[in-house]
Amino acid sequence: MTALLSIRDxxxxxxxxxxxxxxLEGLSLEVAAGExxxxxxxxxxxKSTLALAIARLLPESAVIGGRIEWSASQLQTSRSVxxxxxxxxxRTKEGAKDRQRLPLTNNAPxxxxxxxxxxxxxSSSLDPVMPIGKQIAEVARTHLGLGWSQAYARAKTxxxxxxxxxxxxxxxxxxxxxxxxxxxxxxxxxxxxAGPRLLxxxxxxxxxxxxxxxxxxxxxxxxxxxxGMTLLFISHDIALAATLAERIAVLxxxxxxxxxxxxxxxxxxxxxxxxxxxxAHLGLDAVPxxxxxxxxx
Amino acid sequence: MSLLAVSNLAKRYHRRxxxxxxxxxxxxxxxxxxxxxxxxxxxxxKSTIARLVLRLIEPDAGxxxxxxxxxxxxxxxxxxxxxxxxxxxxQDPLAAFNPRATVARVLDDxxxxxxxxxxxxxxxxxxxxxxxxxxxxxLAQRAIHExxxxxxxxxxxxxxxxTRxxLIVLDEAVSALDVSVRGQILELLLDLQRxxRIAYLFISHDLGVIRAxxxxxxxxxxxRVAEVGDARAVIANPQxxxxxxxxAATPTLNRNRA
Numbered sequence: 001m002t003a004l005l006s007i008r009d010x011x012x013x014x015x016x017x018x019x020x021x022x023x024l025e026g027l028s029l030e031v032a033a034g035e036x037x038x039x040x041x042x043x044x045x046x047k048s049t050l051a052l053a054i055a056r057l058l059p060e061s062a063v064i065g066g067r068i069e070w071s072a073s074q075l076q077t078s079r080s081v082x083x084x085x086x087x088x089x090x091r092t093k094e095g096a097k098d099r100q101r102l103p104l105t106n107n108a109p110x111x112x113x114x115x116x117x118x119x120x121x122x123s124s125s126l127d128p129v130m131p132i133g134k135q136i137a138e139v140a141r142t143h144l145g146l147g148w149s150q151a152y153a154r155a156k157t158x159x160x161x162x163x164x165x166x167x168x169x170x171x172x173x174x175x176x177x178x179x180x181x182x183x184x185x186x187x188x189x190x191x192x193x194a195g196p197r198l199l200x201x202x203x204x205x206x207x208x209x210x211x212x213x214x215x216x217x218x219x220x221x222x223x224x225x226x227x228g229m230t231l232l233f234i235s236h237d238i239a240l241a242a243t244l245a246e247r248i249a250v251l252x253x254x255x256x257x258x259x260x261x262x263x264x265x266x267x268x269x270x271x272x273x274x275x276x277x278x279x280a281h282l283g284l285d286a287v288p289x290x291x292x293x294x295x296x297x
Numbered sequence: 298m299s300l301l302a303v304s305n306l307a308k309r310y311h312r313r314x315x316x317x318x319x320x321x322x323x324x325x326x327x328x329x330x331x332x333x334x335x336x337x338x339x340x341x342x343k344s345t346i347a348r349l350v351l352r353l354i355e356p357d358a359g360x361x362x363x364x365x366x367x368x369x370x371x372x373x374x375x376x377x378x379x380x381x382x383x384x385x386x387x388q389d390p391l392a393a394f395n396p397r398a399t400v401a402r403v404l405d406d407x408x409x410x411x412x413x414x415x416x417x418x419x420x421x422x423x424x425x426x427x428x429x430x431x432x433x434x435x436l437a438q439r440a441i442h443e444x445x446x447x448x449x450x451x452x453x454x455x456x457x458x459x460t461r462x463x464l465i466v467l468d469e470a471v472s473a474l475d476v477s478v479r480g481q482i483l484e485l486l487l488d489l490q491r492x493x494r495i496a497y498l499f500i501s502h503d504l505g506v507i508r509a510x511x512x513x514x515x516x517x518x519x520x521r522v523a524e525v526g527d528a529r530a531v532i533a534n535p536q537x538x539x540x541x542x543x544x545a546a547t548p549t550l551n552r553n554r555a
Contacts, residue, residue, distance in 0.1 A: 042476070239548040266551070266552055289487055
């Protein structure tokens with residue numbers, strides 16, 4: 001297996017009001033090219049910090065140790081791009097200028113071009129006052145050096161690929177005219193517009209209802225297969241992750257607890273914490289709490 | 298006899314100038330110490346029903362009998378008195394409470410407003426409520442924003458049970474919790490139900506959670522009840538299209554453990 005990236009002894013520490021919080025500590029992990037890897041953990045486990053570190057989206061105030069090494073052969077060769085590196089397809093409140101200058105990578109990947117990022121809340125990743133076609137076209141223009149008309153043609157193709165109804169009309173629609181699930185489809189279209197090698201989905205379905213969640217998961221599965229992307233699927237839901245990922249890494253309190261093939265993690269977890277996460281899952285085949293002995297007063 | 302009987306409930310909103318039925322001719326009953334779950338996709342009317350039952354919004358049509366009274370016609374002191382019997386817990390207690398208030402203050406309010414305990418008696422009652430929901434009485438002086446999400450949801454439950462309700466509306470009350478905490482909160486709710494004979498209107502998008510704690514389930518679609526029945530029977534063998542879609546979309550872990 002060819003590694004897309006190798007994470008070596010990664011530590012991230014946040015400073016807030018003179019209080020230091022360790023978000024990740026000594027984490028090492030290989031991500032193979034073309035695999036679907038899920039990062040699982042509860043709140044405060046460091047899973048989102050890991051995603052942000054890989055995408056080089058951590059705030060400047062974060063103190064980072066260790067290395068993230070990218071395989072040069074897996075990255076796109078430099079093209080003449082209109083904008084300099086560092087611009088992301090997703091938008092954050094702070095904008096690109098406040099993000100860290102990460103010293104720890106070689107062959108630095110370019111966000112938006114080499115990495116597509118899908119966040120939990122599509123409303124905050126999309127610009128509310130820009131037509132969605134332009135938001136997708138902008139990514140293709142920036143990273144692929146296309147002209148506007150080519151970029152719009154690509155945006156339309158992408159809207160078809162994410163199965164948005166009536167892609168022609170959707171090009172000119174604004175985010176508020178779409179449902180939550182449709183907005184997430186648009187955010188995914190923007191994330192993959194430049195043909196990234198790595199797609200990171202950070203709780204990308206957590207704000208959606210069960211039915212829409214299943215649709216978005218199958219969309220991600222199809223797009224990742226069609227484009228040969230590597231997927232990093234960040235989730236609190238181990239059952240959902242198991243439906244999509246080939247491999248699962250379990251994080252807790254900023255440390256990697258265990259990682260392995262999905263089947264091994266689900267059927268024969270080595271770690272007690274992983275087992276407790278599996279036991280806490282309330283599936284449609286679990287014994288209802290109403291019936292469990294010892295639950296009565 | 299039922300504790301709560303809702304009949305022909307309706308509420309319309311307007312979307313881009315057009316009337317949009319959020320809740321459309323919905324009827325259901327809940328018995329004492331029973332849990333009825335409302336399931337359904339986003340926009341199916343679950344939370345609107347919760348808000349109507351709590352009279353946070355007014356219905357366009359329909360009746361609600363609660364503890365033998367016509368709840369929608371109550372007003373003034375009679376409504377306030379009956380409200381003590383009908384409590385609520387929402388998804389995000391940080392949004393429901395003043396984050397800078399202390400836990401004691403959050404629990405003092407219902408005891409004072411509903412004249413349940415005298416000023417001198419209240420600190421002891423607050424300590425007992427905290428203990429009842431599995432929290433240390435020492436937490437009373439902490440601010441809401443200082444405690445964990447699970448602790449906060451326990452405080453929300455303590456506040457709800459402070460007025461000795463017969464029914465609590467739980468609107469996605471465990472949806473934002475980590476799974477390890479979620480199990481403990483569900484156990485607490487079941488324990489309170491058995492001990493105090495509290496009924497729950499349990500709103501959730503998660504069929505796994507519903508199956509774990511609810512006696513019956515009503516599956517909603519576009520503001521209407523698509524099907525209703527025993528929770529396990531409906532989830533094992535849904536009859537409606539939306540019920541089938543919800544079951545099919547629920548992720549399952551295939552654990553073939555020895």
